[in-house]
Amino acid sequence: EPEVTQTPSHQVTQMGQEVILRCVPISNHLYFYWYRQILGQKVEFLVSFYNNEISEKSEIFDDQFSVERPDGSNFTLKIRSTKLEDSAMYFCASVGGNYEQYFGPGTRLTVT
């Protein structure tokens, strides 16, 4: 069964550093999403992406965040200058014709 993959599984970075989280969505999907889950809290929507542009973003998704699909398979989330409060699990998801969102296993980002 096709699945969404994410790398790395765990990223440790220092405050102020840039990080790029990578996702490979399911190959025939066209809609892509990033969510995050701070430890002990609910899963929160960050951004959705379709047709090579952002279709919706939350108030969390400020100028420090960016997304792109640099090629036909990868979908990346960049945090330009990480803050302590960016520490969270970041999930990528993609949607196909059955409207189901398939989630990747997540990247745990730890900012020190």
Added chain:
Amino acid sequence: AQSVTQPDIHITVSEGASLELRCNYSYGATPYLFWYVQSPGQGLQLLLKYFSGDTLVQGIKGFEAEFKRSQSSFNLRKPSVHWSDAAEYFCAVRALAGGTSYGKLTFGQGTILTVHP
């Protein structure tokens, strides 16, 4: 804006007992509703979904959920819980986006299920 409430933060049941996890949603139109399960350190796995039609939906691992429009609820049930069901369960609602069905998911805060042997 849509919202989801899961009133129970933590539920403990004995193995073999029945289970019901509550979910209430707020959304102005007919919602698309989902239940996901998350094991520790793992991603989110879709258990079941409701889009339209029969209000009782069956999912994987023996779970079912019933959509009740009058109560704005979408409770998850399982007749006999197994130890492997211990996990965190999230209810989610999806709004339409630009007239499509590809909008973001809004999640509840989750219910942690503990299963006693």
